[in-house]
Amino acid sequence: EIVLTQSPGTLSLSPGERATLSCRASQSVSSSSLAWYQQKPGQAPSLLIYGTSSRATGIPDRFSGSGSGTDFTLTISRLEPEDFAVYYCQQYDSSPRTFGQGTKVEIK
Amino acid sequence: QVQLVQSAAEVKKPGASVKVSCKASGYTFTSYYIHWVRQAPGQGLEWMGIINPTGGSTNFAQKFQGRVTMTRDTSTSTVYVELSSLRSEDTAVYYCARSEIRTNNYGPHDSWGQGTLVTVSS
Numbered sequence: 001e002i003v004l005t006q007s008p009g010t011l012s013l014s015p016g017e018r019a020t021l022s023c024r025a026s027q028s029v030s031s032s033s034l035a036w037y038q039q040k041p042g043q044a045p046s047l048l049i050y051g052t053s054s055r056a057t058g059i060p061d062r063f064s065g066s067g068s069g070t071d072f073t074l075t076i077s078r079l080e081p082e083d084f085a086v087y088y089c090q091q092y093d094s095s096p097r098t099f100g101q102g103t104k105v106e107i108k
Numbered sequence: 109q110v111q112l113v114q115s116a117a118e119v120k121k122p123g124a125s126v127k128v129s130c131k132a133s134g135y136t137f138t139s140y141y142i143h144w145v146r147q148a149p150g151q152g153l154e155w156m157g158i159i160n161p162t163g164g165s166t167n168f169a170q171k172f173q174g175r176v177t178m179t180r181d182t183s184t185s186t187v188y189v190e191l192s193s194l195r196s197e198d199t200a201v202y203y204c205a206r207s208e209i210r211t212n213n214y215g216p217h218d219s220w221g222q223g224t225l226v227t228v229s230s
Contacts, residue, residue, distance in 0.1 A: 004115070041122055044223050050216040056218065098155065099154070099155065
């Protein structure tokens with residue numbers, strides 16, 4: 001099973017700042033099989049990024065993904081109030097699909 | 109529009125079973141896998157397994173082997189997950205989520221149900 005480790009656990013930032021979230025895999029993951037999800041309190045997760053760097057439908061371009069092999073990054077260029085949430089990475093390269101433990105982006 | 113609508117919350121006693129449904133609409137039911145993902149209170153996301161609506165084949169995370177069943181009803185575009193021998197640690201929100209059926213690889217979860225809270229308590 002591929003273990004995904006996200007860092008930091010919590011990111012305290014102000015609106016307008018840049019957020020950089022990390023996801024490290026215990027073994028290499030195909031870049032076509034790494035996704036990021038956003039979850040707000042009381043809501044289901046929603047797809048942000050798939051295939052490491054492709055934005056899902058309707059996702060603004062302030063969200064970008066990058067990486068390869070075992071190291072992947074989600075960047076939010078300028079935080080908007082609605083971006084404060086928990087973010088999860090997921091690999092769907094091999095079964096079982098696994099998620100990272102999440103990074104909470106909170107208002108400083 | 110694509111919708112995955114799940115059944116209402118459940119309260120069960122330890123040792124019992126629970127069955128949660130997920131009704132799909134707005135797309136071709138047999139073109140997407142359905143997965144089940146759960147989230148314990150205050151915790152992260154845990155993938156439980158997958159069902160192919162076309163033939164009903166399934167694959168489960170090892171942790172749930174022997175305790176989980178996934179079925180589908182193509183006449184109503186509904187998928188079910190049943191978890192048996194419930195214990196307090198199974199208290200969680202259970203989500204269904206779809207991913208596209210592809211020839212050469214798998215896809216992400218591009219649409220999710222609203223979640224069903226299952227509480228296991230004596």
